[in-house]
Amino acid sequence: MKGNAIKYDKDNIDTDVILPGTYLKLHDYDELAKHAMEGIDPDFHSKVKDGDFIVAGKNFGCGSSREHAPIALSHSGIKAVLALSFARIFYRNAVDGAFLLPIEIGEDAYKNISNGDQLEINTEKNTIKNLTKNKEYQMKPFSELIGKIIAAGGLFKYKP
């Protein structure tokens, strides 16, 4: 999986900035996507490209249980969020609906990856290659449950 990084050098990116509450009334996923990250980056919709990754700090997705948050990112084209850590409800929502991969990275990767870097993620080897900087980082492997749900393509496709 290859894509470019959109980096937010910030901890605690909450669900209210990922998708502000006023849009929770919308049911059309493409409409939701138009407002993704609006609370922190009003230009996000115009710059995001299909296959991009978000890179951020600690506790990404804290706050509300709204599944609209990973849906809006996913329908914007985001395939994975690489963060130092995730809030648990966002993390589960991301994999349950097979919207995007929540990938935990270390400080080395977080500090080293710059906005626009081209990254290649390999979830079998648990590595992230920075093709722009010619570096390689480790990602934290998924737990057993999460790995199985991801492999199945979502909670409802997962048969233990």
Add this chain to the structure above:
Amino acid sequence: MPQTLFEKIWDSHVVVEKVDGPSIIYIDRHLVHEVTSPQAFEELRVNKRRVRRPDLTIATMDHNVPTSDRSLPIVDQISEIQIKTLEKNCKDFGIQLFDIKSPYQGIVHVIGPQLGITLPSTTIVCGDSHTSTHGAFGALAFGIGTSEVEHVLATQTIRMEKPKPFEIKVVGKRKNPHAITAKDIILSIIRHIGTSGGTGTVIEYRGEAISDLTMEQRMTICNMSIEAGARAGLVAPDEKTFDYLRGRKFTPKNYDTLVSQWQETLYTDSNASFAKSFTIDVSNIAPQVSWGTNPAMVCDVTESVPFPEEYAKGNEDQKKAAEKALQYMNLKAGTKMTEIEIDRVFIGSCTNSRIEDLIEASKVIKGKNVSSKIRAMVVPGSQMVKKQAEEMSLDKIFKDANFEWRESGCSMCLGMNPDILAPGERCASTSNRNFEGRQGTGGRTHLVSPVMAAAAAIKGHFVDVREMDLN
């Protein structure tokens, strides 16, 4: 083997468990509201599934409902569609609904306990992160997303990995319990452990200062567990818990038998071990006010807006976060908290909209007037709270002071119904999140207790509520 309260409840709900692996957990109560459920019901239809236990599923509408006159039509057509959709879903799938005209309508986390739906030892889920509120009754209660809502509707179970037990000991006696509230305790805790201090855990709040609290105050504490990143927060039930739930609409017929069983089992064994522990002494805490854009950015009302470098204690990321927060909040470091002037006051939300919150706030308000430049509103958490308050003539106290007295709902907590801040407006709010834009694009939120919000409404700026006569 000695166990914590959380482990006892978990074990009694395991359908399938693997050591250090995913488990299937049975769910006793599923609360549903209009915002996180439509897609779940739609998928049930597509896959020709039914709701497995409609009798354990209860719905209400709270997030997007207007809090203005209920006899008028809903102006926002998209909100109306969401409300009508919930009505249709509940009808089609046989789920009991407390709709916008019901005397039991209200914020889902306010009506659950009021109706006796919330019970000790049960597992409770809802597509809402503040489901942790119900933990005040010794229940294991947590928020889930819409895919999981669908999973629970279809199977009455959930798949998850077992969280770790986290002990928070709250010790000491508050000097002035009218001024130093449960909200100040939980804000102090989050200020110390941070917004991800509880990640992957279920917090058990213990100690004399928790025993001293009423049930509604314990709900305020457990409600904000999610703001520290915890899956859930809970308190071991005691006589206050059992008394609160006796004789309510859905309290089980064999309640006294259940109470005897709970008394025998529902506590953390004396030598049980927690994965993590934190102790806070509340005997000297001051009223808390948030100054930044997450619920850990909090200080004493007697302090000043912190300088980012002081706040960060050498952590460069924290310093940047504080600088950015001050910029968004339009605050200058070093400004006394009591010099910050506000535009709006909101008393409400699943954190602080219960009858005791309104009683305490009304004591501050009585015989006084809201500052002329402020728009202030009280939004009772449920129709039952509203009715009870009106029977006590609290509505008159608020209205006489120029507070708006509104219908029940989530209101200005989350900026998705007509109650929002205008860009740049600054609000003293009893809600739970001060995230950027939470109460409306560009709005600035300061989290406080109901008495602090009431005092700020009168003075026009934050004040140390300990200096006011609360009797």
